[in-house]
Amino acid sequence: MAAPREPEVIRDKAAMRAWSRRRRAEGKTVAVVPTMGYLHQGHLSLISAAAAAASADPVAIVVTIYVNPSQFAPSEDLATYPSDFAGDLRKLASTGVVDAVFNPPDLYVRGAGRRGAASGGAISCLEEAAGDGHETWVRVERLEKGMCGASRPVFFRGVATIVSKLFNIIEPDVAVFGKKDYQQWRVICRMVRDLDFAIEIIGSEIVREADGLAMSSRNVHLSREEREKALSISRSLVDARTGALKGNTDCKQIKNKIVQTLTETGGQVDYVEIVEQESLVPVEQIDGPVVICVAAWFGKVRLIDNIEIDTRS
Ligand SMILES: Nc1ncnc2c1ncn2[C@@H]1O[C@H](COP(=O)(O)OP(=O)(O)OP(=O)(O)O)[C@@H](O)[C@H]1O
Ligand SMILES: CC(C)(CO)[C@@H](O)C(=O)[O-]
Ligand code: BAL
Structure with a gap:
């Protein structure tokens, strides 16, 4: 196991992109592990998979921690989603292999004339464009239907869009997703294929508690x-x-x-x-x-x- 090492915390998207480009210029492969934080062993297994990514070059690992409002419907649990940034940083440091944590305060352009999630008609927890705010969405039209897509109507639209944004900001060579969110993993694979992202997607096995409960x-x-x-x-x-x-x-x-x-x-x-x-x-x-x-x-x-x-x- 690697010795503990503090990752660099980056909150600004321009700084994140510059960091990533520097690592690339140093000849490193950039691997990203997108998460919503409150990390557990399942997340840490994705980091191990990133560290093991087949690459002739050394790997620079970025973990993103961002609770994406647009994938939550107003009736869902955004407000109570657990978080513990200090604890997450300790866990990431203990792996000794994470180079940076991308933890932006907000990744959306908020326009004038906002329509709040609580106000009538909002379909996601992002305050959507009544004015000149965010209005561009990535949809994987067939795979997003059914299963989680049926009960969480804006979920995959939000996921595909935020993951596209993270890919555009970080420009990774490799990205790791857990098979616990099986449909999500397949949606991302299809999106990467269809939109020509030059990114290898790794699907990583489910990590369970000793009694079988999938970690979450x-x-x-x-x-x-x-x-x-x-x-x-x-x-x-x-x-x-x-x-x-x-x-x-x-x-x-x-x-x-x-x-x-x-x-x-x-x-x-x-x-x-x-x-x-x-x-x-x-x-x-x-x-x-x-x-x-x-x-x-x-x-x-x-x-x-x-x-x-x-x-x-
Ligand atoms: N038990 C697990 N084994 C493997 N990967 C996992 C596990 N739990 C989560 N992941 C993966 O971690 C990534 C980030 O997921 P996320 O931060 O939403 O955590 P989570 O535990 O799935 O939380 P929740 O399901 O409560 O939203 C996703 O790719 C997800 O599939
Ligand atoms: C992929 C993801 C980080 C996008 O917000 C999220 O859906 C998750 O944690 O599985
Ligand atoms: N792991 C999936 C994120 C969500 O449930 O919103």
């Missing part, structure tokens, strides 16, 4: 009882995978079983879908590479998780 910043909001009940998500996914590998490949049956398990343990199911891994098209039978994706509420916390299955391997 929002887990901090679970009560002890809710956390115990939420273990039914990972357990039902593992059971479904075990069953599929033994030949129980009917998706309707598998989904019904997961919904039943989650409901019986006190969860409120948002969706359970079995989709082809790259296209995210729903399948009826598991006979190739698929992923079972789940979103469910435990108390006031909406959790997502998934498991990849390939019955051919």
Whole structure:
């Protein structure tokens, strides 16, 4: 393990771009790990993946910490999203491999004549253009539909747009995303392909607590009882995978079983879908590479998780 090292904290986008260009001029590969902070081992695993990025050149690693308002609908949890910048910095320093933290106060141009998120008609927590503010959006039109896109109507528009902005500011060679947010990872891959970003996207495996719960910043909001009940998500996914590998490949049956398990343990199911891994098209039978994706509420916390299955391997 590398010795602890304080990363440089950068808050200004011009300074960030200049920093990145300097690293490139020094012959370094620039890798970025976008996050919303309140870091945990899942995030740190993305940093390890960035450090291990296949490159002949030394890697300079930037972690971004920015809670992006435009990916939250006004009814969602922007206001209560957890944060601990000092704690995040300690964790990042302890890795010894992070060179910079990009933590801008705001990344949007706010126009005159703002329409506040709280006022009628706003669809996201960004104060959107009633005047000359931000009005440009990146949309990955098919992949953003369904699953998280169905219940979080502005989520992928906000994610694709902020990630594009981060890519334009940092100009990285490599970017790492977690497969915990499976649909998000696929949306970003498609966006990078379609818009010719010269960036390698790495999808990094889900990191779990010892009892199987997928690590997530929002887990901090679970009560002890809710956390115990939420273990039914990972357990039902593992059971479904075990069953599929033994030949129980009917998706309707598998989904019904997961919904039943989650409901019986006190969860409120948002969706359970079995989709082809790259296209995210729903399948009826598991006979190739698929992923079972789940979103469910435990108390006031909406959790997502998934498991990849390939019955051919
Ligand atoms: N358990 C995990 N394993 C691997 N990657 C993860 C894990 N949790 C989050 N990530 C990844 O970290 C990146 C930043 O995610 P984010 O900061 O939103 O954290 P989070 O834990 O997913 O928070 P939340 O789901 O509560 O918003 C994303 O690419 C996400 O997929
Ligand atoms: C990719 C991301 C940093 C964009 O705000 C966010 O959606 C997240 O943390 O997964
Ligand atoms: N990890 C995804 C960020 C969000 O839920 O808004």
